[in-house]
Amino acid sequence: MIVAEHLVKEFRLTERKPGLAGSLATLFTREHRVVRAVDGVSFTIPAGAKTAYIGANGAGKSTTIKMLTGIMTPTSGRCLVRGIEPYRHRQANARGIGVVFGQRSQLWWDLSVPDSFRILRRVYDIPDAVYRRNLALYRELLDIDALGTTPVRQLSLGQRMRAEIAASLLHDPAVVFWDEPTIGLDMVLKDAVRQLVNRVHAELGTTVVLTSHDIADIAAICDSALVVDRGRVVHQGSIRDLLRTADRRSVVFDHRGRPDPGPVRAEIERGLPGVSASSAEDGRIRVDYPADRFTSRQVLGFLLDRFDLADCYAPEPDLEDVLRRIYGGHREAPSTGVPGGGEEGAA
Ligand SMILES: Nc1ncnc2c1ncn2[C@@H]1O[C@H](COP(=O)(O)OP(=O)(O)OP(=O)(O)O)[C@@H](O)[C@H]1O
Ligand SMILES: [Mg+2]
Structure with a gap:
């Protein structure tokens, strides 16, 4: 259902020298450094699985998800989502997937949530019954009506995340990629979001790929885990198997x-x-x-x-202990250069 084969993503960065003089020099010199954010990752995620994509900060999770959602093109290797290469067929891929990037909005900044939903309904050609069922679900679990007609730009982080989560599921996608979807949500809403995705999964068999630094999200939602460390897969299997590595x-x-x-x-x-x-x-x-x-x-x-x-x-065993050991001492140094060489940025 979702396949990655030797997936590599490199960013070419222009080295920045320290200090103001260094910053100025950067404008004129062309010294490049290559950051390998994703380093030959291969995995298969079966249809209907709820997989936690786990790794320390900077491990390459968001970059991989950007390739799976078609936002970025791999440097080499390839991936397939429901048989489609996402970055080659962005539109066809988009029909079947739902995406939340907690760090970045997918919604129209100047529109209200109801207006955004009306547009999405048209874009995805969502049948009336599906649209109504989903809105009822969001009313019940996310209190979506409370967001009113405020433009998205004026919503709080937690309010916006509720709208993002709802929008990602509105068209009953076969696959959802949720990259830190519970950022900014209080405990009650986190719980509601976990319930929501589990209900949608139970009803529709949706494939879920989730990244979260909140272990409780993983425990409440996921049945399997894909663990990456420094751009490489270090574990793939059930959460139970992961715990056995304690x-x-x-x-x-x-x-x-x-x-x-x-x-x-x-x-x-x-x-x-x-x-x-x-x-x-x-x-x-x-x-x-x-x-x-x-x-x-x-x-x-x-x-x-x-x-x-x-x-x-x-x-x-405690999942947090297991992950602490996997992450331990393996922190990626952040990239300190400026993107260069025609490489696309966060798109
Ligand atoms: N657009 C970009 N240009 C240059 N380097 C980038 C870019 N995007 C990511 N990187 C680098 O690639 C590496 C992986 O980043 P990525 O955002 O995929 O990590 P992550 O696993 O999602 O981390 P986090 O848990 O903090 O969200 C990091 O070293 C990061 O600095
Ligand atoms: Mg990330």
């Missing part, structure tokens, strides 16, 4: 008949070097172990041998 796992247990947890914790840490035991809620004990040194079977075996376990469970 380097630390835990077991929490309730120990009957040993009211003093101190000696229990000490015994565990002595018996399993590298493991840490701490107090958890309701007098339980939490055991954190490195996944590369112990299996859950070894840890559980040790605990069962020594203690009378009344209750025992393995909490899911």
